[in-house]
Amino acid sequence: MKFGGSSVADADKIRNVAQRIAAARELGDDVVAVVSARGKTTDGLVQLAHEISDRPDPREMDMLLSTGERISCALVAMALHDLGHQAVSFTGSQAGIFTDSAHTKARIVEIRAERLHDAITEGHIVLVAGFQGMSLDEKNVTTLGRGGSDTTAVALAAAVNADVCEIYTDVTGVFTADPRIVPGAVKLTRISHEEMLEMAAMGSKVLALRSVEFARNYDVPLHVRSSFVLDEGTWITKETPEMEQAIVSGIAHKSDEAKITITGVADQPGVAATIFTVLADALINVDTIIQNMGIDGRADLSFTLPLDELGRAQDALATIQDQLKFSSLTADDQIGKVTLVGAGMKSNPGIAAKMFRVLSENGINILMIDTSTIRITVVIHRDDVARAVQALHDAFALEVQAASRVNV
Numbered sequence: 397m398k399f400g401g402s403s404v405a406d407a408d409k410i411r412n413v414a415q416r417i418a419a420a421r422e423l424g425d426d427v428v429a430v431v432s433a434r435g436k437t438t439d440g441l442v443q444l445a446h447e448i449s450d451r452p453d454p455r456e457m458d459m460l461l462s463t464g465e466r467i468s469c470a471l472v473a474m475a476l477h478d479l480g481h482q483a484v485s486f487t488g489s490q491a492g493i494f495t496d497s498a499h500t501k502a503r504i505v506e507i508r509a510e511r512l513h514d515a516i517t518e519g520h521i522v523l524v525a526g527f528q529g530m531s532l533d534e535k536n537v538t539t540l541g542r543g544g545s546d547t548t549a550v551a552l553a554a555a556v557n558a559d560v561c562e563i564y565t566d567v568t569g570v571f572t573a574d575p576r577i578v579p580g581a582v583k584l585t586r587i588s589h590e591e592m593l594e595m596a597a598m599g600s601k602v603l604a605l606r607s608v609e610f611a612r613n614y615d616v617p618l619h620v621r622s623s624f625v626l627d628e629g630t631w632i633t634k635e636t637p638e639m640e641q642a643i644v645s646g647i648a649h650k651s652d653e654a655k656i657t658i659t660g661v662a663d664q665p666g667v668a669a670t671i672f673t674v675l676a677d678a679l680i681n682v683d684t685i686i687q688n689m690g691i692d693g694r695a696d697l698s699f700t701l702p703l704d705e706l707g708r709a710q711d712a713l714a715t716i717q718d719q720l721k722f723s724s725l726t727a728d729d730q731i732g733k734v735t736l737v738g739a740g741m742k743s744n745p746g747i748a749a750k751m752f753r754v755l756s757e758n759g760i761n762i763l764m765i766d767t768s769t770i771r772i773t774v775v776i777h778r779d780d781v782a783r784a785v786q787a788l789h790d791a792f793a794l795e796v797q798a799a800s801r802v803n804v
């Protein structure tokens with residue numbers, strides 16, 4: 397069971413979480429519960445670091461950020477004690493979560509779950525601080541990137557071979573679009589790991605991307621549901637032949653992207669490799685890449701990246717300006733993305749055409765286009781994102797489609 401920040405925001409909510417966990421235990425299940433930092437604690441800690449330093453050291457950043465989750469899981473353990481249950485809380489490293497050394501966005505590389513197993517065998521409910529681990533090499537505290545408690549939960553579920561990983565949050569499940577942007581969005585009963593991967597990768601913050609990767613790789617059934625009501629939520633499972641494939645299952649969006657364009661790069665082998673190696677070494681998460689046809693031996697190259705990595709990317713590219721002799725490097729920090737996701741897209745032509753038509757009818761200019769077999773993404777101006785999501789949700793009648801779909 398994983399509880400997000402809004403589910404443990406205050407004392408009453410912490411008691412509510414303890415009751416949900418106790419109820420599961422009383423039904424006879426062993427429970428490992430992962431808890432996030434309360435409310436906006438992590439945002440507050442990030443802000444505090446920037447009040448002290450313009451470029452906080454990543455190792456120290458992780459020491460700071462990991463505290464939020466420790467507070468929550470100790471408090472939930474206390475609330476469980478008051479309900480008469482045996483409960484024990486662990487930090488990520490105590491829970492045996494080992495990561496690489498990429499501070500603030502570490503990847504889990506190994507889980508040594510003996511201590512969890514022992515505590516469960518002794519009859520304890522185990523609370524684990526989400527979003528953190530310990531680097532295998534240097535034995536430093538690491539964090540897993542924003543939203544990383546989801547990843548802790550799914551990775552632990554895989555490690556202890558759990559029947560299900562339940563993600564408790566402030567919405568009743570995965571919706572056809574972010575309900576904060578589309579009030580008419582509806583809850584999906586079921587969605588495949590593959591579709592959810594695309595939704596998460598393209599901005600649906602309801603689940604962290606890596607948590608869905610773990611769920612798919614280790615075949616962990618996920619159940620996203622509300623902390624506050626008892627209704628069934630959304631099941632995210634392996635795709636089965638009986639599952640009806642929606643042409644469009646959902647719409648994801650991102651509003652915190654940037655675009656870099658490099659003009660006049662030499663149109664010859666090795667240039668793209670040099671550019672993207674320098675960016676990879678700086679740990680920049682490059683996304684959509686477009687290179688146009690070379691004219692007179694020169695080409696232009698554009699790519700998108702998270703807004704908060706723009707400064708570092710510009711610094712990294714400046715180091716190869718002399719070597720590559722490109723004409724200019726421009727950045728646009730007003731970028732957003734809107735993505736249609738649907739497993740049925742691969743066998744239904746015309747979805748891209750309809751998407752572009754809807755955007756054009758709404759006067760929305762497309763800057764870049766990117767596709768996979770089950771998604772179409774457009775890069776647009778940030779100010780157009782909410783309007784685009786709403787217009788596409790209406791045009792594809794997602795509320796009607798999702799409601800009428802038979803989910804087996």
Ligand code: ADP
Nearest residue numbers: 400401402565566570571573574576600601602
């Ligand atoms: P938690 O703190 O529980 O981890 P998050 O804020 O990380 O919660 O994720 C839940 C939020 O994700 C919702 O409040 C909602 O605004 C947002 N969201 C974005 N896309 C979707 C979607 N397709 N379905 C449901 N929620 C979504």
Ligand code: ASP
Nearest residue numbers: 432438527542543544545
């Ligand atoms: N507290 C962390 C964050 O706000 C991790 C999480 O909530 O999953 O990003």
Ligand code: MG
Nearest residue numbers: 400543601602
């Ligand atoms: Mg989250």
